[in-house]
Amino acid sequence: MNTSNEHIKPVWDIAVRLFHWSLVLVFIVAYLSGDDDSSLHVYSGYIILGLISFRIIWGFIGSKHARFKDFIYSPSEIISHAKGLFTGKVKPYAGHNPLGGLMVLALLFTLMITVVSGLKVYGIEGHGPLAQTNTSYFISTANASSPESYKDETHEDSDEEDLWEEIHEFFANLMLVLIFLHILGVIISSKVENENLIKAMITGYKNN
Secondary structure, three states: OOOHHHHEEEOOOHHHHHHHHHHHHHHHHHHHOHHHOOHHHHHHHHHHHHHHHHHHHHHHHOOHHHOHHHHOOOHHHHHHHHHHHHHOOOOOOOOOOHHHHHHHHHHHHHHHHHHHHHHHHHHHOOOOOOOOOOHHHOOOHHHHOOHHHHHHHHHHHHHHHHHHHHHHHHHHHHHHHHHHHHHHHHHHHHHHHOOOHHHHHHHOEEEO
8 A cells, every 4th residue: 555655765864964963053153153253153164164074075975965976967957947846847856956955065165265274364363274374474584674574564465365255255255145045945945846846855855
């Protein structure tokens, strides 16, 4: 006898689900604490880096639908799926659909740039794994007697820090745009595909 449960299939493993919701929580904390220049913001960044690193590794060795090869599609298929969302007719996908897969890659890339640029700023300030050696400590006695030499180095450090701060802020704000598009895409796809994608990311199961 056929039952509705026969159409419910496991898709997202526990590792993917924990990664997803942990990243949501930690990113919120990191973004809200960004203006405080606090330890909370720094530690949140480290956790995000760890989560991204795990997801990249899991994208190669994880379960079927967690692997990159399962949701990297050709440009033509991505465009075709996008058109299908407007017409209300889309091909069913067990894992990420083409637009969803593209969004995963965009989010991971943007997050990585955000974290690395944040570490760069932190490093210029003399902290973290990218901390720069204080070159002014090693300058010669002749240069040490010249205040202009020290001013030049300080000015260069300041310019470099400002640049990386701008990069960090740009990609952090870009993340907000991508998150908005991601949520919008989930809502639209759930309606068109008649599938509760948010619930699926919680339970790990989809109706297929």
